[in-house]
Amino acid sequence: MADGPSPPPRAADQEEVTHRLERLISALPTKADLSDMVADLRENFGREVREIRTEVSALSTRVGALEEVAQRPPPEMTTTSPTAFSELQRRVDDLDNRGRRHNIRVRGLLEVEGPEDLRAILTELFNHILNRKLDTPIHIDRAHRALRPQPPPTAPPRDVICHLTEFALKESIMLKARSSRQWDFHQCSIELYQDLSPFTLAARRCLQPVTQALRRANLPYRWGFPFTLLALNNGVRHTICYPTDVPAFLEALELPEVSVRSWEDTARPRPDLPRPRRRRSRRRGRASPDRALARELSPPHSPHHADV
Structure with missing residues (x-):
């Protein structure tokens, strides 16, 4: 059975479609709305760019200040730094001697x-x-x-x-x-x-003029740990712990002035470790079995024989 022609649309349906199209068209942004959106985007992007520029400028200022500080010469050590370093060195040396x-x-x-x-x-x-x-x-x-x-x-x-x-x-x-x-x-x-540790041995060598003066004066002395030189005179004990203690020590014991090097400035000697020997390859100088067999089978070379 053949299909007949479709019935014409009703007027109510046409009106509904028209109203829907009108609503859709009215919901579309206008030219003014698009202009406002573009203005908002420009303002937001501009604000973010300005914030980034401010942060970059602050970072540049900080980096410049750090570079300026890094280029300055190091400040001179204060009067307390050498004493603190000397005490630390004595403590480390004491730990080294305790391990021995x-x-x-x-x-x-x-x-x-x-x-x-x-x-x-x-x-x-x-x-x-x-x-x-x-x-x-x-x-x-x-x-x-x-x-x-x-x-x-x-x-x-x-x-x-x-x-x-x-x-x-x-x-x-x-x-x-x-x-x-x-x-x-x-x-x-x-x-x-x-x-004893190398530092203690170096310090004792530096104090040899003092110990020689003590022996000439018949004054008993002994070594202490951490590194110390102790001497007894009339029931009073006198000590040398740092190079700066030497003048007062000599004056208290009425010993002549002697020249003493500062053992704290003496570099510690590095032990001369034996250099590792290079291992020679076992393959060097050895012919492979194939080459050895080829030499045995090859005829002896003679100037009277032509090379084949």
């Missing part, structure tokens, strides 16, 4: 070619000093030579530094070792010292 309390430095022990059993040698040496059986066990945690290259045969041997587990035994050895400056052991003249 169990150590003994043995000087004069000849070096031998190849590996040496330092624990066995030191055990025999310490038992010899203590007048005990040479095979009496002594617990030695570690023992090694001073960390520097091995000297030539004509130079003195390197010191041996060892760490004993028992502090009381270490003190007994050092107390007995003080009864004699040198000990004959295995045809060597052995000396025993307390292992």
